[in-house]
Amino acid sequence: MPPLIYWFRKDLRLTDAPALAHAMHLAQRDGQPLLPVFCHAPPSTTRWGFARVGPHRQRYERATLDDLAANLQACGSRLLELAGPAATTLQALCQTVGASHIVCEDIAAPEEQAEVAALRAAGLTVQTLWQSSLLAPEQLPFAAGDLPDVFTRFRQQLEKAAVTPPAPLPQPTTLPAPPRLETPAWQLFYKQYQASTLIHQGPTAIKNGVIEARSSYPYHLPDWAGGESAALAHLRRYLANQQPHSYKATRNQLSGTGFSSKFSPWLACGALSARTVYAELKAFEAEWGANEGSNWLWFELLWRDYFRLLHHKYGVRLYHAQGLRGAQTAQAGAGVGAGVGTAWRPHNPPPPRATTAGSPELARWCAGRTGTPLVDAAMRELRASGYLSNRLRQVVASFWLFELGGDWRAGAAWFESQLVDHDVYSNTGNWLYIAGLGTDPRGGRLFDVAKQSREHDPEGSYQRLWLAD
Ligand SMILES: Cc1cc2nc3c(=O)[nH]c(=O)nc-3n(C[C@H](O)[C@H](O)[C@H](O)COP(=O)(O)OP(=O)(O)OC[C@H]3O[C@@H](n4cnc5c(N)ncnc54)[C@H](O)[C@@H]3O)c2cc1C
Structure with a gap:
Protein backbone atom coordinates (compact mmCIF):
# COMPACT_ATOMS: atom_id res chain seq x y z
CA MET A 1 0.00 0.00 0.00
CA SER A 132 -3.16 28.89 11.24
CA SER A 133 -5.62 31.58 12.33
CA LEU A 134 -7.49 31.92 15.59
CA LEU A 135 -10.82 32.19 13.81
CA ALA A 136 -11.87 29.88 11.00
CA PRO A 137 -12.62 31.89 7.81
CA GLU A 138 -16.09 30.33 7.58
CA GLN A 139 -16.96 31.79 11.02
CA LEU A 140 -16.39 35.37 9.93
CA PRO A 141 -19.42 37.64 9.57
CA PHE A 142 -18.21 38.72 6.08
CA ALA A 143 -16.83 37.06 2.93
CA ALA A 144 -13.01 37.03 2.50
CA GLY A 145 -13.26 39.73 -0.17
CA ASP A 146 -15.24 42.01 2.17
CA LEU A 147 -12.65 42.07 4.97
CA PRO A 148 -12.77 45.63 6.38
CA ASP A 149 -9.72 47.65 5.36
CA VAL A 150 -9.36 49.10 8.85
CA PHE A 151 -8.41 46.79 11.72
CA THR A 152 -10.69 48.44 14.30
CA ARG A 153 -13.73 47.89 12.07
CA PHE A 154 -12.71 44.25 11.64
CA ARG A 155 -12.44 43.81 15.42
CA GLN A 156 -15.75 45.58 16.07
CA GLN A 157 -17.56 43.40 13.54
CA LEU A 158 -16.19 40.26 15.19
CA GLU A 159 -17.17 41.47 18.63
CA LYS A 160 -20.65 42.37 17.43
CA ALA A 161 -21.08 38.91 15.90
CA ALA A 162 -19.67 37.37 19.14
CA VAL A 163 -17.42 35.03 17.14
CA THR A 164 -15.16 32.81 19.23
CA PRO A 165 -12.35 30.56 17.98
CA PRO A 166 -12.91 26.80 17.67
CA ALA A 167 -11.65 24.71 20.60
CA PRO A 168 -8.17 23.25 19.99
CA LEU A 169 -7.80 19.57 19.12
CA PRO A 170 -6.03 17.34 21.66
CA GLN A 171 -2.52 15.97 21.14
CA PRO A 172 -2.66 12.48 19.58
CA THR A 173 -1.08 9.61 21.47
CA THR A 174 -0.42 7.43 18.42
CA LEU A 175 0.00 8.04 14.70
CA PRO A 176 -0.46 5.61 11.80
CA ALA A 177 2.82 3.73 11.28
CA PRO A 178 5.29 5.11 8.73
CA PRO A 179 6.13 2.97 5.66
CA ARG A 180 9.16 0.67 5.55
CA LEU A 181 11.54 2.35 3.17
CA GLU A 182 14.27 0.02 2.01
CA THR A 183 14.10 -0.50 -1.76
CA PRO A 184 17.19 0.28 -3.91
CA ALA A 185 15.22 3.16 -5.47
CA TRP A 186 14.64 4.55 -1.98
CA GLN A 187 18.35 4.26 -1.10
CA LEU A 188 19.23 6.21 -4.24
CA PHE A 189 16.60 8.87 -3.55
CA TYR A 190 17.64 9.28 0.08
CA LYS A 191 21.29 9.65 -0.85
CA GLN A 192 20.35 12.58 -3.06
CA TYR A 193 17.78 14.32 -0.84
CA GLN A 194 18.87 13.50 2.71
CA ALA A 195 18.89 16.70 4.78
CA SER A 196 22.01 17.67 6.62
CA THR A 197 21.47 18.78 10.20
CA LEU A 198 24.33 21.26 9.85
CA ILE A 199 23.52 24.91 10.33
CA HIS A 200 24.64 27.09 7.43
CA GLN A 201 26.29 30.05 9.09
CA GLY A 202 25.12 33.37 7.70
CA PRO A 203 27.04 36.61 7.86
CA THR A 204 26.27 37.00 11.56
CA ALA A 205 28.53 34.64 13.43
CA ILE A 206 27.32 33.33 16.75
CA LYS A 207 30.41 33.26 18.90
CA ASN A 208 31.27 29.75 20.11
CA GLY A 209 27.66 28.69 19.74
CA VAL A 210 26.69 31.02 22.61
CA ILE A 211 23.80 33.24 21.82
CA GLU A 212 23.37 36.70 23.31
CA ALA A 213 22.95 36.71 27.07
CA ARG A 214 21.26 40.13 26.73
CA SER A 215 18.48 38.72 24.55
CA SER A 216 14.82 39.32 25.34
CA TYR A 217 14.11 35.91 23.83
CA PRO A 218 17.11 33.74 24.89
CA TYR A 219 16.32 30.73 22.73
CA HIS A 220 19.60 29.06 23.70
CA LEU A 221 18.09 28.36 27.16
CA PRO A 222 15.79 25.31 27.55
CA ASP A 223 12.78 27.37 28.69
CA TRP A 224 12.87 29.36 25.43
CA ALA A 225 13.95 26.64 23.03
CA GLY A 226 12.22 25.95 19.73
CA GLY A 227 9.59 23.22 19.68
CA GLU A 228 6.13 22.34 20.92
CA SER A 229 7.31 20.99 24.29
CA ALA A 230 8.94 24.28 25.35
CA ALA A 231 6.04 26.25 23.83
CA LEU A 232 3.37 24.51 25.93
CA ALA A 233 5.54 24.74 29.07
CA HIS A 234 6.09 28.47 28.42
CA LEU A 235 2.36 29.08 27.95
CA ARG A 236 1.60 27.33 31.26
CA ARG A 237 4.34 29.30 33.05
CA TYR A 238 3.17 32.61 31.58
CA LEU A 239 -0.34 32.00 32.85
CA ALA A 240 0.74 30.58 36.23
CA ASN A 241 2.74 33.79 36.79
CA GLN A 242 -0.45 35.76 36.01
CA GLN A 243 1.42 37.75 33.34
CA PRO A 244 -1.65 38.42 31.17
CA HIS A 245 -2.90 40.78 33.90
CA SER A 246 0.10 43.08 33.50
CA TYR A 247 0.44 42.68 29.70
CA LYS A 248 -1.11 46.02 28.69
CA ALA A 249 1.03 47.97 31.15
CA THR A 250 4.32 46.39 30.05
CA ARG A 251 3.88 45.52 26.37
CA ASN A 252 5.62 48.64 25.05
CA GLN A 253 8.83 48.10 26.99
CA LEU A 254 12.01 47.52 25.04
CA SER A 255 13.93 44.79 26.80
CA GLY A 256 13.57 41.72 29.01
CA THR A 257 11.94 38.32 28.86
CA GLY A 258 8.73 39.22 30.72
CA PHE A 259 7.35 42.46 29.25
CA SER A 260 5.41 40.70 26.49
CA SER A 261 4.20 37.13 26.00
CA LYS A 262 7.02 35.94 23.67
CA PHE A 263 4.54 33.56 22.06
CA SER A 264 5.54 34.74 18.58
CA PRO A 265 8.56 32.49 17.82
CA TRP A 266 6.55 29.38 18.65
CA LEU A 267 3.46 30.66 16.85
CA ALA A 268 5.43 31.56 13.74
CA CYS A 269 6.71 28.05 13.04
CA GLY A 270 3.51 26.48 14.28
CA ALA A 271 4.99 24.83 17.38
CA LEU A 272 2.09 26.51 19.20
CA SER A 273 -1.38 27.17 17.82
CA ALA A 274 -3.17 30.46 18.43
CA ARG A 275 -6.29 28.50 19.40
CA THR A 276 -4.39 26.72 22.16
CA VAL A 277 -3.21 30.12 23.45
CA TYR A 278 -6.76 31.46 23.34
CA ALA A 279 -8.31 28.44 25.08
CA GLU A 280 -5.71 28.58 27.87
CA LEU A 281 -6.14 32.33 28.21
CA LYS A 282 -9.91 31.92 28.58
CA ALA A 283 -9.38 29.21 31.23
CA PHE A 284 -7.00 31.60 33.02
CA GLU A 285 -9.58 34.38 32.91
CA ALA A 286 -12.28 32.03 34.24
CA GLU A 287 -10.10 31.26 37.24
CA TRP A 288 -8.34 34.56 37.89
CA GLY A 289 -10.57 37.12 36.20
CA ALA A 290 -10.28 39.09 32.97
CA ASN A 291 -8.83 42.58 32.92
CA GLU A 292 -7.61 45.11 30.38
CA GLY A 293 -4.29 43.25 30.12
CA SER A 294 -5.70 39.82 29.32
CA ASN A 295 -8.18 41.42 26.93
CA TRP A 296 -5.36 43.21 25.11
CA LEU A 297 -3.69 39.89 24.31
CA TRP A 298 -6.86 38.93 22.44
CA PHE A 299 -6.61 42.18 20.41
CA GLU A 300 -3.02 41.40 19.50
CA LEU A 301 -3.86 37.88 18.43
CA LEU A 302 -6.59 39.40 16.28
CA TRP A 303 -3.96 41.54 14.53
CA ARG A 304 -2.24 38.30 13.68
CA ASP A 305 -5.48 36.99 12.15
CA TYR A 306 -6.09 40.27 10.36
CA PHE A 307 -2.80 40.08 8.48
CA ARG A 308 -3.59 36.49 7.49
CA LEU A 309 -6.97 37.53 6.15
CA LEU A 310 -5.40 40.42 4.23
CA HIS A 311 -3.48 37.78 2.29
CA HIS A 312 -6.74 36.00 1.51
CA LYS A 313 -8.16 39.26 0.18
CA TYR A 314 -5.19 40.77 -1.68
CA GLY A 315 -2.69 37.93 -2.24
CA VAL A 316 0.29 38.77 -4.40
CA ARG A 317 -0.79 42.42 -4.77
CA LEU A 318 0.58 43.01 -1.26
CA TYR A 319 4.11 42.40 -2.49
CA HIS A 320 4.47 45.27 -4.95
CA ALA A 321 6.99 48.01 -4.20
CA GLN A 322 4.01 50.36 -3.93
CA GLY A 323 2.02 47.87 -1.87
CA LEU A 324 -1.70 48.20 -2.36
CA ARG A 325 -1.60 51.74 -3.72
CA GLY A 326 -3.91 51.57 -6.68
CA ALA A 327 -4.77 47.93 -6.05
CA GLN A 328 -7.71 48.56 -3.72
CA THR A 329 -11.29 49.48 -4.14
CA ALA A 330 -11.67 53.08 -5.33
CA GLN A 331 -12.98 54.13 -1.93
CA ALA A 332 -10.13 52.75 0.16
CA GLY A 333 -7.43 53.45 -2.44
CA ALA A 334 -8.01 57.20 -2.35
CA GLY A 335 -7.45 57.22 1.40
CA VAL A 336 -4.26 55.20 1.32
CA GLY A 337 -2.46 57.37 -1.21
CA ALA A 338 -3.55 60.62 0.36
CA GLY A 339 -2.64 59.56 3.89
CA VAL A 340 0.93 58.59 3.06
CA GLY A 341 1.58 61.85 1.27
CA THR A 342 0.57 64.05 4.16
CA ALA A 343 2.23 61.85 6.77
CA TRP A 344 5.82 62.00 5.64
CA ARG A 345 6.64 63.61 2.35
CA PRO A 346 7.18 67.11 3.70
CA HIS A 347 10.04 65.90 5.92
CA ASN A 348 11.51 63.16 3.82
CA PRO A 349 11.48 63.22 0.07
CA PRO A 350 11.75 59.55 -0.80
CA PRO A 351 14.71 59.16 -3.15
CA PRO A 352 15.05 55.51 -4.11
CA ARG A 353 18.71 55.64 -3.10
CA ALA A 354 18.57 52.99 -0.42
CA THR A 355 16.80 50.36 -2.40
CA THR A 356 19.50 48.43 -4.17
CA ALA A 357 21.59 45.49 -3.04
CA GLY A 358 24.80 46.67 -1.41
CA SER A 359 23.58 50.24 -0.92
CA PRO A 360 25.49 51.93 1.92
CA GLU A 361 22.24 52.97 3.62
CA LEU A 362 20.97 49.40 3.73
CA ALA A 363 24.31 48.09 5.01
CA ARG A 364 24.45 50.77 7.74
CA TRP A 365 20.87 50.16 8.82
CA CYS A 366 21.32 46.37 8.98
CA ALA A 367 24.57 46.68 10.93
CA GLY A 368 23.22 49.27 13.39
CA ARG A 369 25.58 52.00 12.19
CA THR A 370 23.25 54.79 11.13
CA GLY A 371 24.48 57.23 13.79
CA THR A 372 21.04 57.38 15.48
CA PRO A 373 21.57 55.68 18.86
CA LEU A 374 18.15 54.12 19.53
CA VAL A 375 17.94 52.76 15.98
CA ASP A 376 21.48 51.43 16.11
CA ALA A 377 20.95 49.75 19.48
CA ALA A 378 17.80 48.06 18.18
CA MET A 379 19.37 46.90 14.92
CA ARG A 380 22.30 45.45 16.87
CA GLU A 381 19.91 43.61 19.18
CA LEU A 382 18.04 42.19 16.20
CA ARG A 383 21.21 40.95 14.55
CA ALA A 384 22.75 39.60 17.73
CA SER A 385 19.67 37.90 19.17
CA GLY A 386 17.06 37.27 16.43
CA TYR A 387 14.35 39.12 18.39
CA LEU A 388 13.19 42.73 18.83
CA SER A 389 10.32 44.27 20.80
CA ASN A 390 7.28 45.43 18.88
CA ARG A 391 7.96 49.08 19.77
CA LEU A 392 11.48 48.93 18.35
CA ARG A 393 10.37 47.05 15.24
CA GLN A 394 8.11 50.03 14.59
CA VAL A 395 10.87 52.57 15.27
CA VAL A 396 13.51 50.94 13.05
CA ALA A 397 11.01 50.23 10.27
CA SER A 398 9.87 53.86 10.28
CA PHE A 399 13.52 55.02 10.24
CA TRP A 400 14.32 52.80 7.27
CA LEU A 401 11.30 53.95 5.31
CA PHE A 402 11.06 57.62 6.11
CA GLU A 403 14.56 58.75 7.15
CA LEU A 404 16.60 56.59 4.78
CA GLY A 405 14.04 56.43 1.95
CA GLY A 406 14.27 52.64 1.84
CA ASP A 407 12.15 50.11 -0.01
CA TRP A 408 9.83 48.39 2.48
CA ARG A 409 10.61 45.04 0.85
CA ALA A 410 14.33 45.35 1.69
CA GLY A 411 13.48 46.10 5.33
CA ALA A 412 11.02 43.22 5.45
CA ALA A 413 13.61 40.91 3.87
CA TRP A 414 16.17 41.81 6.57
CA PHE A 415 13.58 41.08 9.26
CA GLU A 416 12.81 37.78 7.54
CA SER A 417 16.48 36.90 7.56
CA GLN A 418 17.00 37.76 11.23
CA LEU A 419 13.81 37.22 13.25
CA VAL A 420 13.30 33.88 14.97
CA ASP A 421 9.58 34.70 14.84
CA HIS A 422 9.46 35.55 11.14
CA ASP A 423 5.90 35.10 9.92
CA VAL A 424 5.17 36.00 6.33
CA TYR A 425 1.74 37.47 7.07
CA SER A 426 2.67 39.55 10.14
CA ASN A 427 5.95 40.75 8.69
CA THR A 428 4.48 41.84 5.35
CA GLY A 429 1.36 43.28 6.99
CA ASN A 430 3.24 45.33 9.59
CA TRP A 431 5.75 46.69 7.08
CA LEU A 432 2.98 47.77 4.72
CA TYR A 433 1.08 49.28 7.64
CA ILE A 434 4.03 51.42 8.76
CA ALA A 435 4.87 52.36 5.17
CA GLY A 436 1.27 53.44 4.62
CA LEU A 437 1.07 51.08 1.65
CA GLY A 438 -1.40 48.61 3.13
CA THR A 439 -5.09 49.07 3.65
CA ASP A 440 -5.18 51.55 6.50
CA PRO A 441 -6.49 54.88 5.19
CA ARG A 442 -4.61 56.92 7.82
CA GLY A 443 -1.33 56.63 5.91
CA GLY A 444 2.19 55.73 7.09
CA ARG A 445 3.43 55.74 10.68
CA LEU A 446 6.35 58.09 11.21
CA PHE A 447 8.00 57.50 14.59
CA ASP A 448 9.96 60.44 16.01
CA VAL A 449 13.10 58.68 17.29
CA ALA A 450 14.01 61.38 19.84
CA LYS A 451 10.50 61.24 21.32
CA GLN A 452 10.58 57.42 21.39
CA SER A 453 13.92 57.52 23.23
CA ARG A 454 12.58 59.99 25.81
CA GLU A 455 9.40 57.99 26.39
CA HIS A 456 10.70 54.42 26.31
CA ASP A 457 14.36 54.70 27.24
CA PRO A 458 14.54 57.84 29.40
CA GLU A 459 17.70 56.77 31.26
CA GLY A 460 19.36 55.44 28.10
CA SER A 461 19.84 52.01 29.69
CA TYR A 462 18.59 50.13 26.61
CA GLN A 463 20.93 52.07 24.34
CA ARG A 464 23.91 51.46 26.66
CA LEU A 465 23.09 47.74 26.74
CA TRP A 466 23.33 47.30 22.98
CA LEU A 467 25.77 50.05 21.97
CA ALA A 468 28.47 48.78 24.32
CA ASP A 469 30.12 46.56 21.64
C1 LIG B 1 7.87 45.94 11.06
C2 LIG B 1 7.30 44.81 11.89
C3 LIG B 1 7.52 43.50 11.52
C4 LIG B 1 6.98 42.46 12.27
N1 LIG B 1 7.24 41.16 11.89
C5 LIG B 1 6.68 40.14 12.60
C6 LIG B 1 6.94 38.80 12.23
O1 LIG B 1 7.65 38.50 11.26
N2 LIG B 1 6.37 37.81 12.98
C7 LIG B 1 5.54 38.09 14.06
O2 LIG B 1 5.05 37.17 14.71
N3 LIG B 1 5.27 39.36 14.39
C8 LIG B 1 5.81 40.40 13.72
N4 LIG B 1 5.56 41.68 14.10
C9 LIG B 1 4.55 41.94 15.16
C10 LIG B 1 5.06 42.05 16.60
O3 LIG B 1 6.16 42.93 16.66
C11 LIG B 1 5.45 40.70 17.18
O4 LIG B 1 4.40 39.77 16.99
C12 LIG B 1 5.72 40.78 18.68
O5 LIG B 1 6.69 41.75 18.97
C13 LIG B 1 6.17 39.42 19.16
O6 LIG B 1 6.49 39.39 20.52
P1 LIG B 1 5.47 38.76 21.56
O7 LIG B 1 5.06 37.40 21.16
O8 LIG B 1 6.06 38.91 22.91
O9 LIG B 1 4.22 39.72 21.38
P2 LIG B 1 3.01 40.11 22.35
O10 LIG B 1 3.02 41.58 22.49
O11 LIG B 1 3.05 39.32 23.58
O12 LIG B 1 1.72 39.74 21.49
C14 LIG B 1 1.08 38.45 21.58
C15 LIG B 1 0.94 37.88 20.18
O13 LIG B 1 0.08 38.70 19.42
C16 LIG B 1 0.51 38.76 18.06
N5 LIG B 1 0.87 40.13 17.72
C17 LIG B 1 1.26 41.12 18.55
N6 LIG B 1 1.48 42.26 17.86
C18 LIG B 1 1.24 41.97 16.57
C19 LIG B 1 1.29 42.72 15.36
N7 LIG B 1 1.65 44.03 15.35
N8 LIG B 1 1.01 42.09 14.21
C20 LIG B 1 0.66 40.79 14.18
N9 LIG B 1 0.57 40.03 15.30
C21 LIG B 1 0.87 40.61 16.46
C22 LIG B 1 1.73 37.86 17.98
O14 LIG B 1 1.33 36.60 17.55
C23 LIG B 1 2.24 37.83 19.40
O15 LIG B 1 2.97 36.67 19.71
C24 LIG B 1 6.15 42.75 13.39
C25 LIG B 1 5.93 44.08 13.76
C26 LIG B 1 6.51 45.10 13.02
C27 LIG B 1 6.26 46.51 13.46
Missing part, protein backbone atom coordinates in the same frame (compact mmCIF):
# COMPACT_ATOMS: atom_id res chain seq x y z
CA PRO A 2 1.57 3.38 -1.00
CA PRO A 3 1.91 5.84 1.85
CA LEU A 4 -0.06 9.01 2.37
CA ILE A 5 2.34 11.95 2.69
CA TYR A 6 1.88 14.52 5.44
CA TRP A 7 3.90 17.61 4.55
CA PHE A 8 4.80 19.70 7.61
CA ARG A 9 5.10 23.39 6.69
CA LYS A 10 4.60 26.15 9.28
CA ASP A 11 2.76 23.77 11.60
CA LEU A 12 5.55 22.00 13.46
CA ARG A 13 3.43 20.50 16.25
CA LEU A 14 1.09 17.64 17.10
CA THR A 15 -1.41 19.44 19.39
CA ASP A 16 -4.29 21.26 17.70
CA ALA A 17 -3.17 20.26 14.23
CA PRO A 18 -6.33 19.88 12.11
CA ALA A 19 -4.48 19.15 8.85
CA LEU A 20 -2.42 16.41 10.48
CA ALA A 21 -5.57 15.04 12.16
CA HIS A 22 -7.21 14.89 8.72
CA ALA A 23 -4.25 12.99 7.26
CA MET A 24 -4.33 10.58 10.21
CA HIS A 25 -8.02 9.99 9.63
CA LEU A 26 -7.49 9.26 5.90
CA ALA A 27 -4.57 6.91 6.55
CA GLN A 28 -6.46 5.02 9.26
CA ARG A 29 -9.60 4.79 7.13
CA ASP A 30 -7.72 3.41 4.13
CA GLY A 31 -5.18 1.33 6.05
CA GLN A 32 -2.31 3.36 4.59
CA PRO A 33 1.06 4.12 6.17
CA LEU A 34 1.51 7.83 6.95
CA LEU A 35 4.81 9.45 6.01
CA PRO A 36 5.47 12.80 7.77
CA VAL A 37 7.93 14.93 5.78
CA PHE A 38 9.65 18.28 6.17
CA CYS A 39 11.54 19.90 3.28
CA HIS A 40 14.49 22.22 3.93
CA ALA A 41 14.66 24.90 1.24
CA PRO A 42 18.20 25.27 -0.12
CA PRO A 43 20.12 28.22 1.38
CA SER A 44 19.60 31.30 -0.77
CA THR A 45 20.61 34.94 -0.95
CA THR A 46 18.01 37.67 -1.25
CA ARG A 47 18.05 40.27 -4.01
CA TRP A 48 19.34 42.66 -1.32
CA GLY A 49 22.50 40.62 -0.89
CA PHE A 50 22.07 38.78 2.43
CA ALA A 51 21.07 35.25 3.41
CA ARG A 52 17.34 34.68 3.27
CA VAL A 53 17.43 32.66 6.49
CA GLY A 54 20.03 33.85 8.96
CA PRO A 55 21.71 31.77 11.67
CA HIS A 56 19.17 32.48 14.43
CA ARG A 57 16.23 31.15 12.48
CA GLN A 58 18.25 28.16 11.30
CA ARG A 59 19.11 27.25 14.87
CA TYR A 60 15.61 27.85 16.11
CA GLU A 61 14.12 25.73 13.35
CA ARG A 62 16.61 22.93 14.10
CA ALA A 63 15.50 22.81 17.75
CA THR A 64 11.85 22.89 16.65
CA LEU A 65 12.32 19.98 14.26
CA ASP A 66 14.26 17.94 16.83
CA ASP A 67 11.36 18.33 19.25
CA LEU A 68 8.83 17.43 16.56
CA ALA A 69 10.84 14.35 15.58
CA ALA A 70 10.98 13.20 19.23
CA ASN A 71 7.24 13.74 19.69
CA LEU A 72 6.45 11.85 16.48
CA GLN A 73 8.66 9.00 17.58
CA ALA A 74 6.85 8.83 20.92
CA CYS A 75 3.64 8.34 18.89
CA GLY A 76 5.11 5.50 16.81
CA SER A 77 5.94 7.63 13.76
CA ARG A 78 9.11 9.10 12.22
CA LEU A 79 9.91 12.48 10.68
CA LEU A 80 11.60 12.40 7.28
CA GLU A 81 13.70 15.52 6.67
CA LEU A 82 14.64 16.18 3.06
CA ALA A 83 16.79 18.87 1.47
CA GLY A 84 15.58 20.64 -1.65
CA PRO A 85 12.82 22.90 -2.96
CA ALA A 86 9.53 21.46 -1.71
CA ALA A 87 7.84 21.16 -5.11
CA THR A 88 10.55 19.11 -6.82
CA THR A 89 11.60 17.19 -3.71
CA LEU A 90 8.08 16.03 -2.90
CA GLN A 91 7.48 15.04 -6.53
CA ALA A 92 10.62 12.91 -6.47
CA LEU A 93 9.61 11.41 -3.12
CA CYS A 94 6.14 10.50 -4.39
CA GLN A 95 7.61 8.91 -7.48
CA THR A 96 10.06 6.87 -5.40
CA VAL A 97 7.57 5.57 -2.84
CA GLY A 98 4.59 5.30 -5.19
CA ALA A 99 2.55 7.98 -3.38
CA SER A 100 0.08 10.25 -5.13
CA HIS A 101 -1.65 12.07 -2.27
CA ILE A 102 -0.23 14.81 -0.03
CA VAL A 103 -2.00 16.54 2.86
CA CYS A 104 -0.68 19.82 4.26
CA GLU A 105 -1.72 23.11 5.76
CA ASP A 106 -2.81 25.94 3.51
CA ILE A 107 -0.55 29.00 3.46
CA ALA A 108 -2.03 32.04 1.72
CA ALA A 109 1.29 33.62 0.66
CA PRO A 110 2.41 33.63 -3.01
CA GLU A 111 5.52 31.42 -2.82
CA GLU A 112 3.76 28.83 -0.70
CA GLN A 113 0.76 28.83 -3.03
CA ALA A 114 3.09 28.33 -5.99
CA GLU A 115 4.59 25.25 -4.32
CA VAL A 116 1.19 23.62 -4.07
CA ALA A 117 0.27 24.65 -7.62
CA ALA A 118 3.48 23.02 -8.95
CA LEU A 119 2.73 19.76 -7.13
CA ARG A 120 -0.81 19.72 -8.51
CA ALA A 121 0.46 20.51 -12.00
CA ALA A 122 2.68 17.43 -11.68
CA GLY A 123 -0.45 15.31 -11.25
CA LEU A 124 -0.37 14.87 -7.47
CA THR A 125 -3.44 15.24 -5.28
CA VAL A 126 -2.67 17.93 -2.71
CA GLN A 127 -5.25 18.54 -0.03
CA THR A 128 -4.65 21.81 1.82
CA LEU A 129 -6.43 22.77 5.04
CA TRP A 130 -6.50 26.28 6.47
CA GLN A 131 -5.58 26.15 10.18
